Amino acid sequence: xxxxxxxxxxxGLHTGxxxxxxxxxxxxxxxxxxxxxxxxxxxxxxxALAAAExxxxxxxxxxxxxxxxxxxxxxxxxCTQGIKTSCGSKMLDNxxxxxxxxVVEKFTAAGLVSLxxxxxxxxxxxxxxxxxxxxxxxxxxxxxxxxGGSSGGSAVAVAARLIPGATGTxxxxxxxxxxxxxxxxxxxxxxxxxxxxxxxxxxxSLDQGGPMTQTAxxxxxxxxxxxxxxxxxxxxxxxxVPDYNAxxxxxxxxxxxxxxxxxxxAALNSDMATTIEAxxxxxxxxxxxxxxxxxxxxxxxxxxxYVIAPAECSANLSRMDGVRFGHRCSNPADLNxxxxxxxAEGFGTEVKRRILVGTYALSEGYYDAYYIKAxxxxxxISDDFNKALQEVDVIMGPVTPTPAFGIGEKTNxxxxxxxxxxxxxxxxxxxxxxxxxxxxxxxxxxxxxQIIGNYFAEAKLxxxxxxxxxxxxxxxxxxxxxx
Amino acid sequence: xxxxxxxxxKIAYLARLGIDTQDTESYTKDLSGMLELVAQMSTVNTxxxxxxxxxxxxxxxxxxxxxSESNQRExxxxxxxxxxxxxYLVPKVIE
Numbered sequence: 001x002x003x004x005x006x007x008x009x010x011x012g013l014h015t016g017x018x019x020x021x022x023x024x025x026x027x028x029x030x031x032x033x034x035x036x037x038x039x040x041x042x043x044x045x046x047x048a049l050a051a052a053e054x055x056x057x058x059x060x061x062x063x064x065x066x067x068x069x070x071x072x073x074x075x076x077x078x079c080t081q082g083i084k085t086s087c088g089s090k091m092l093d094n095x096x097x098x099x100x101x102x103v104v105e106k107f108t109a110a111g112l113v114s115l116x117x118x119x120x121x122x123x124x125x126x127x128x129x130x131x132x133x134x135x136x137x138x139x140x141x142x143x144x145x146x147x148g149g150s151s152g153g154s155a156v157a158v159a160a161r162l163i164p165g166a167t168g169t170x171x172x173x174x175x176x177x178x179x180x181x182x183x184x185x186x187x188x189x190x191x192x193x194x195x196x197x198x199x200x201x202x203x204x205s206l207d208q209g210g211p212m213t214q215t216a217x218x219x220x221x222x223x224x225x226x227x228x229x230x231x232x233x234x235x236x237x238x239x240x241v242p243d244y245n246a247x248x249x250x251x252x253x254x255x256x257x258x259x260x261x262x263x264x265x266a267a268l269n270s271d272m273a274t275t276i277e278a279x280x281x282x283x284x285x286x287x288x289x290x291x292x293x294x295x296x297x298x299x300x301x302x303x304x305x306y307v308i309a310p311a312e313c314s315a316n317l318s319r320m321d322g323v324r325f326g327h328r329c330s331n332p333a334d335l336n337x338x339x340x341x342x343x344a345e346g347f348g349t350e351v352k353r354r355i356l357v358g359t360y361a362l363s364e365g366y367y368d369a370y371y372i373k374a375x376x377x378x379x380x381i382s383d384d385f386n387k388a389l390q391e392v393d394v395i396m397g398p399v400t401p402t403p404a405f406g407i408g409e410k411t412n413x414x415x416x417x418x419x420x421x422x423x424x425x426x427x428x429x430x431x432x433x434x435x436x437x438x439x440x441x442x443x444x445x446x447x448x449x450q451i452i453g454n455y456f457a458e459a460k461l462x463x464x465x466x467x468x469x470x471x472x473x474x475x476x477x478x479x480x481x482x483x
Numbered sequence: 484x485x486x487x488x489x490x491x492x493k494i495a496y497l498a499r500l501g502i503d504t505q506d507t508e509s510y511t512k513d514l515s516g517m518l519e520l521v522a523q524m525s526t527v528n529t530x531x532x533x534x535x536x537x538x539x540x541x542x543x544x545x546x547x548x549x550x551s552e553s554n555q556r557e558x559x560x561x562x563x564x565x566x567x568x569x570x571y572l573v574p575k576v577i578e
Contacts, residue, residue, distance in 0.1 A: 094562075095562060096561075096562055098555065098558040098559055098561070098562060099555075099558075190538075191537075191538045191539070192537075192538070192539060192541070205536060205537065205538075231546065234543055234544060235537060235541065237539060237541060297527065299523070300523060300524060300526075300527060302520065303520055303521045303522070303523040303524045304524060306517055306520055306521055307521050307524070310517075314498060318498075318499075321499070322564060323563075323564070323571055323573055324559070324563050324571055325559075325562045325563060325564075326564075328564035328565070332573075332574050333574070334574050334575075334576075335573050335574050335576055336499065337574070338573060338574055339499040340496075340499050340500065340501040341501050343498075343499060343500045343501065344500060344501030344502065344503075345501075347500070349506075352500060352502070352510070353510065353513055353514065353517070355498050355500055356491065356494050356495060356498060356500065356510065356514055357514060357517050357518070357521075359494050359497050359498040359500075360486075360494045360514070360518075361521075363494070363497060370521065372534050373524050373525075373529060374521075374524060375534035375535050375536060376529035376532040376533070376534050376535070377524055377527065377529065378534075378535045379532050379533060379534065379535040380527070380529070380532060382535060382538065414513055414516070414517070415516050415517065415520055418520070429538075430538060431537075431538020431539060432538075455538075455539065
């Protein structure tokens, strides 16, 4: 049962092959069995079983939606009413969210059953899940390797088939990179497509929630629930939500794929290049054509990101001050001491680094040189993509420079960790939608293919990903020991 | 761009973020490294480029000035570190 996709599970629930309670029990048992992966921060079994009973009732009464009764889990960045929402931080270890994120509300309203909250890098700042207050998450494909981050728990739980689908968030690659390193499908939608309300903010002009699943078809099913305008999110975009499953089976005959030459330069590991080229050859067999495109400002994406994201995080995280919620130090001498020590004790090293850089970049006299400069670079990068996307339907390339790296391998050098996000960060700066889909293995470690599309072209991306998954079986492979 | 330990302590104070004395050196090194990375931005001229705040260049939406939320003080204060008489308590600010 656990290897089934969301589409297959939904079908089985509707035809009565199994009940939502049975499914929920089976997945909860698997989650317990593989707790050593550390993919969950909270497991909400009792609430899940109650929701599953409701789902079964709705199905019996003919009141069910297409995904009623399907189990999922949420990244612990999404506020869940009455349930701990830690964001991977000691700061929020005692935070029981008083309300639901819009994304959580939508899944609940659609009848899906949440089994718990998934591990992540602290406040979504990290590319390896090693900054989590709750410890590392084990990549099920190779011992002692990272799952990627920041949505590492989401990626591992889906890869190990502990849940059929999960929510994630992506600020600089946090859905696509762990999806790539764990051999699953991940979609970062267009900025503004999915509500950020109740999704704890890291960098508000970049953050975007999306689905993490086995298949593109499942990602389409989940996005259908998640997407849409939300008046509670001031940057949400009013744009019609199409039927994401309608175009999945469209032919790719005549599809124009752009390959940015800067994605395939000397920095790309040669095994990686070979794997990506093989995936692109599959597309050629399906009738696609390939042209080279150029992203001359790509090299500035990481520098611009490490101004914009820290600046926005330093402002967003100022609310974590020990006054109204979250961690408070003991016996504060005065108000300043309360702020300073609560934050010193509550935040981990990587979060502190980014708050400090952001505070510096926004301090008096530096704003123009850093934040405004970075926003101008952001425009140049966005223009590069817009220009390329006038000529091609999608852009393809790697998601990461290498497959999963070792736990501890990059923790001593934060800059080296940042540089590994070279292929994903620019897409967030431009605000475009992009996917990572399984495209092969190097030394038994999964490799992801990145597919980037135009604004609100999620249906096109899903179609392009789904067609590849009809002629390959990388996405169906399960790590050894988790079959 | 290289920072000194004094710079880092000043930034940390602005951020109301305590840093252990023994960690100041490593933060100074890491922050200087990050600023060096960021300095690559100066290699490109952006004089005539408009800053981009929202990827779709959307401006802030306005809504009618109507009450849309109910008072949830009890829910919000239930998770507060310290409250009394419906007020959040902090150390004495005014002598």
